[in-house]
Amino acid sequence: MGGSREFTGLCAGVYPETCMRKAFLFELCADSLEAAKVAQAGGADRLELCEDLAISGVTPSESLLAATLGAVSIPVHVLIRPRGGDFVYSDAEFELMRGQIEEARSAGAAGVAVGVLLPTGRVDVERTRELVELARPMNVTFHRAFDETANLDLAVPAIVFGAVGTAGQRCTTTRRVFVHSSRAAELERRLVDAYSQVRIGDPLEPGTLMGPVIDSQAVERYKSAIAAARSAGGELLCGGNVLSRPGNFVEPVIIRARNEWSIVQTETFAPILYVIHVDSLADAIAQQNASAHGLSSALFTDRLRHAELFLSAAGSDCGIANINIGTSGAEIGGAFGGEKDTGGGRESGSDAWKAYMRRQTNTINWSRELPLAQGIEFKVES
Secondary structure (H helix, E strand, O other): OEEEEEEHHHHOOOOHHHHHHOOEEEEEEEOOHHHHHHHHHOOOOEEEEOEOHHHOOEOOOHHHHHHHHHHOOOOEEEEOOOOOOOOOOOHHHHHHHHHHHHHHHHHOOOEEEEOOEOOOOOEOHHHHHHHHHHHOOOEEEEOOOOOOOOOHHHHHHHHHHHHHHHHHOOOOOOOEEEEEOOOHHHHHHHHHHHHOOOOEOOOOOOOOOEOOOOOHHHHHHHHHHHHHHHHHOOEEEEOOOEOOOOOOOEOOEEEEOOOOOOOOOOOOOOOEEEEEEEOOHHHHHHHHHOOOEEOEEEEOOOOHHHHHHHHOOOOOOOOEEEEOOOOOOOOOOOOOOOEEOOOOOOOOHHHHHHHHOOOOEEEEOOOOOOOOHHHOOOOOOO
């Protein structure tokens, strides 16, 4: 069971007689009939009924709702959540939520609890309003939904800088992006738009965002990698051309790919970014770590629990693991080096013993601005 407290100002319009009696409304979340009985016996003012709390709860079955309503006398609010995972719902899932609200009203529930997000992570006001209207005359609790969503205003410029800066020829270049399937379309669209703004040219000129690759052999490796990815089934989202001008200039590339392809596991040292769809954070971490290399990694998230998991021994196995800041750059003051085939690279002087330990350098950005390595200016609209 889980608990929550709502102060008088929040619950006065729901159960005024309860709010007059005490300064708060005590609600417990129960996912079984026995839990509901214990909650009432323990003094709960109302219940939020669900099933499967192990995944933060889903809509209870009609039989559990009927049994609970028959067993307790306190008001019962039904959680309206058709599945676990994120709170960005398809049209079919939203229709299922509408049906679940109708079932709750027919069964005699006092209210429902709903939460719907946009792919950006913000509240889906239009759909929420529709559910509130549909639920009348029942009471409605809006539970602020937190899930796999990241702040793309930070993530997009960090990814572009990490993948395009120094023409993808840096050891910490961003080469793979693992994105939750519910956010993939939006991220890809915003990345393609940002890539269209990348000015390619003389890196000594103000306003240039990407210079040339180092030599003609690098151009050939760039072309071969793109061909290999497309041959494996990769979808080219943008770029892929060698520019007809003096020097070794190429377009930065985004390819929708799969992590297990050998070319994706190859460090090409070119501005090639592989976008890989995943279904969960655990999936993303597992695929990230399924690499022979382990220098730099980053997670963009607004969830503290996800950040802590990524930085733990069960998370990223790279020598550098960042939160809400990109992979590219050696942060001053942090021990720079990798793990696995990348090599420790930190065995010297008083640090000698540390080479035999698993280490990470963590940079966590809790601001709403994106600082880039060494104060570099790299501006694109995201």
